[in-house]
Amino acid sequence: MAIITIGIDLAKNVFAVHGVDETGKPNLVKPKVQRADLLALIVQLPPCLIGMEACSGAHHWARLFQQHGHTVKLIAPKFVAPYRLGGKHGKNDAADAAAICEAVTRPHMRFVPIKSADQQALLTLHRTRQGLVEDRTATYNRIRGLIAEFGIVLPQKVERLRREIGAHLEDLPGWANRCIGDLLQYASQLSERIDSYSDAIAQQARQDDRARQLQRQPGIGPTTASALLASIGAGHDFDSGRQLAAWIGLVPGQYSSGGKTRLGRITKAGDAYLRSLLVMGARAVLAGLGDKQDRYSRWARNLQSRRGYWKAVVAIAAKNARMAWAILRYGHDFTVLAD
The missing domain is CATH 3.30.420.140 (YqgF/RNase H-like domain)
Structure with missing residues (x-):
């Protein structure tokens, strides 16, 4: 046969x-x-x-x-x-x-969307940038650990670290001064490369109609819009927005038995990079609420007051994932209506 x-x-x-x-x-x-x-x-x-x-x-x-x-x-x-x-x-x-x-023959098996060459090229841009960000973070952590051996403890914020470390460089003996200086220079070079990749991602997002449409959703910026396009394309591999949110890992894990429903923490399945972008966008939404009284802002504010900050962040991130799927799948502008 x-x-x-x-x-x-x-x-x-x-x-x-x-x-x-x-x-x-x-x-x-x-x-x-x-x-x-x-x-x-x-x-x-x-x-x-x-x-x-x-x-x-x-x-x-x-x-x-x-x-x-x-x-x-x-x-x-x-x-x-x-x-x-x-x-x-x-x-x-x-x-x-x-x-x-x-x-592969199981009827309820979940599959990974197959990416085109263009999608993978765009993901290469994101992965390279993310790797540089991790290298920069590791470099600054290495600097903090090394200068702590000489009794110098500086704030965690990078801006304050770079601003205040100059006054302590001369206090470092021997090779320590040169090594810390080289690490600071290396971190600056990484920052320049990260900025150039960020500009390239933003330029790509400006040139793509679907990316511009995604950015109309609160909490989705150029980087997130570009990453969504590169990761899920037109969204045809998902039957619903909730399925996409589950694939990203933004839905609660279930521990139900005996007719009792028990929901735990989010599953954190799927792409951690995409999930982190959506979560950071949701945090930006809550940070920028201020005194806004439009429908979306009132919903987010009430959600935070009822369920707490982090549950509101996850809910907004999951909502953005579902809205992004609808925009990419059907090509309509599913922006949140304001009063």
Whole structure:
């Protein structure tokens, strides 16, 4: 019988492929396929369902396989693990491929949206900027730790640190003075690069109609709008805005049993970068409420007074995720109505 489902365990150079026919019987088992031979192997097969874990290179392979008529689904690795652990074999590439082949056929399995080359290029801009921000934070923390060894303790705010550390540099003995000076210079260079990437993201957001539409929603700026476009595209991989919010990890985790509903903290699933941008945008909304009396501001203020600051932040972030899905999916302006 013809192969209808394939599971591929991705790697750098050697891949494992597991294919089954319509009865579920293995019909293509190749535990070691070289990277140069993988595409040729898949191209010669009739159109079928291909499952892969969402890891490095998965989106590239998905686009290649789709060009040859195959249906490709990407699965988060944590959703594949139960199908592997429940099998007869241990952890190896062949067992992973068989588990992926089984998981991709499950009717309620959740899949990762396949990104286009343009989306990945835009995400590269975001990932590079975020990496530079983390490097800068680590550098300033390293500076604080080093000068603390000499009894110098400065405020955590970067502006005050840079402003006040100059008066203490001469008090540092020997190589300490040079090292701290070099670290400060390195942090300044990182800040310049971060600013250049931020400008590039803002420029891209200004040139995209959908990004400009997203920015009309309170709490969504150029960076968040650009990240949403790069991560979810037109939102066609999600059936509803709540599903997107759940994918990002902004909905409560459930611990219900015996007819009793118990809701815990948010799941924090999905993309931590996208979730953090939405949360920071929600915090900016609450910080900028002031005495505003429009409908949205009254709702946010009442929500904060009833449920507390952090629950209000999460609720606003989840609302923005749902609104963003509606804007990207249907192309309408779902801005919040004001009085």
